[in-house]
Amino acid sequence: MDNTEKFSGKADVYERFRPSYPQALYDFISRRFLPERVGTVIDTGSGTGKFALPLAPLCGRLICVEPNADMRRKLCANAAGRDNVEVISSAADNIPLPPASTELITAAQAFHWFDRAAFGRECARLLRNGGHVALIWNIRKSCDIRDELYSVNKKYCPLFGGFSGGYSDKDIRSFDDFFAKGTSDVASFSNDTVFFGEEEFVGRCLSSSYAPAPGSDGYTAYVAALAELYDRYARGGRLTVPMDAVMFFGKVY
Template sequence: MKSTEKFTDKAEVYEKYRPNYPNEYVEYLFAATMLNENSTIADIGSGTGILSRQLLKRNLTVIGVEPNDDMRKKAEQLLNENVRFISVKGEAEQTTLRDKSVDLVTVAQAFHWFDKEKFRLECKRILKPQAKVALVWNSGDGASELNQKSAEICQKYCPNFKGFSGGIDETPEVYQQFFKDGTYEFKSFRNDLELDFEGFLGRYLSASYSPKKNEDEYENFRNALSNLFEKYSNNGQIIFPNITRSYLGKV
């Protein structure tokens, strides 16, 4: 299956259960890139528009570039009333955007799917001189026992599981190869999530690697997560240890 097809039929659950990025991160991003209301951001692999929506609140133009029809249509449904949102069917390596047309490229929860070198060249083409690329993930805190146990469940029941965020957090050399001269600024922001059972389950079912309802391991996966929630929850709520990881630099 092509990476652009992995989220087909998951747009509803993705939009409902994937978390926002912390306001502290958005504040940092604006301060570090000196964006203003005349700026244009290309949000590549924009999905259902979670980060795009947060950026639009700052009254700038956001171009959401998304190849998956289900995900892109969900973003259009939610964001098209904002005249500063532009939805584009395109891929990271071939966005269809004009040369030197954007002030910042953002990539939220998607960089691990890209052909890194082709995407780097595409960023160089569409970015204005001196503009930057911002890569960001909401990732489960690997130091927490809850996330270690959930990873074991995913390894057991999800054949396509290669680690959270595609395992890319374990390969820092990727960022050194991607950013100009291997130089970038790394920041992390605490973004723990308080979830009920529906939210906890939805967080995993929205993942590209999770089995769909018509697949053999779905019920086993769901039951194992239910048992995990029961063990670690308190009064119907669970704290999901989560970290927002940010990488910002020129290409």
Template sequence: METSGNFSGKADVYAKYRPSYPKEYIDYLFSTNHLKDDRIVADIGSGTGIFSRQLLERGLHVIGVEPNDEMRKVAEQSLNQYSRFSSVKATAENTTLKGNSIDLITVAQAFHWFDKKAFKIECQRILKQKENVALVWNSRDLTSPVIKENEEICQKTCSNFKGFSGGIEETPEVFSDFFKEGKYEFKKYSSEMLFDYEGFLGRNLSASYAPKKDDEEYERFVYLLTELFEKYSKKGKIALENITRSYLGNV
């Protein structure tokens, strides 16, 4: 199934409003995978380079693999000061990378778009022996009242909405099928993110399912989100509970 166009026209808003990942998580990746500055990481579905940047800042060699032209161009422009970054136009299922060449595969906010079986075979091909795949999402805490109401707005106005992060959190068997012998290490990090009105709206509009300006439901979507912001914001800021979920293991 072709999904690379789902974020077309959204690269700039995605790069501007999507959050990065907790320092604790990056530290965990480095310690668990014994990462040093000579290691090569393939960041698959790298998008606008949000996660790639965090790895580059720690001195790693990072290959960003991204099929969407708009997203990839934003990453190439914003990361051009990093000599250890290279960008590849390719899919998760056919990365075009050399076999047995990668020390760690990372997938941030993208695994739910992939053909899981084909991606697993590709990981086995390009990874060095016994090295890991790390899947990670920044997710909304669905127990939070404001996020529950945010979800209801998406259900009302976004025809392609299937749940935040494609609803993958509700299907744990996907991870058991993907990782070798169903074994993986799960980590969770909780944090609170503060957004002003522009940031809150931008975060919602960056989603693949969100209507674009010329779509019929766009104005209603923005209106309902504005009402939600006014209901829950304090001193011009709204707090959203964030959960970073990580799945790490061999494939």
């Protein structure tokens, strides 16, 4: 399956159950990259706008790039009424915008789907002199429930290759071949996720690209295993999954 289609049919569950991002992350982005709140931001792989749309008040123009029709449908609905937001249907490595269009390019929960080299070249084309690329993931901290959820995913999800597309730590060296030497850094912000009930926890897991779809082989068994996991770890109707929002950022040449 083409990466573009892996979230087809998941937009509604993605929007409903995926965690948001902490205000501290947006405050950092504002201070570091958009102090005048007038620049242009291009967000790639925008999905339903979970990460992107809170950027709108921080910049003069926000361009959301999303190739999947189902996710883009939800993104457009969520962006309605925001005068400085534009939605583009495009892959991240071939965006129909002129060179030097932006000061900042972002990708949240998306970079692992991109052709790294092609995306890097496109960023270099689109960025104005001195501009940055920021790559963001919500990364689960090491703990018992994370380890058990990993095992459940390995058992019931044939497409599972690891959390966060394999970027499950905070090692900036993972991006040595993407960011220009000496320009990269990492920032981390606490973002523990609290699930208020089994439905929220199961829904979050089902929003993943690798999760079996309703009616497919393994779906019922997967949901049952997730429910059992929730029952064992929830306390007082709440289940907390320790998590950080981690941003890797730098320049590309």
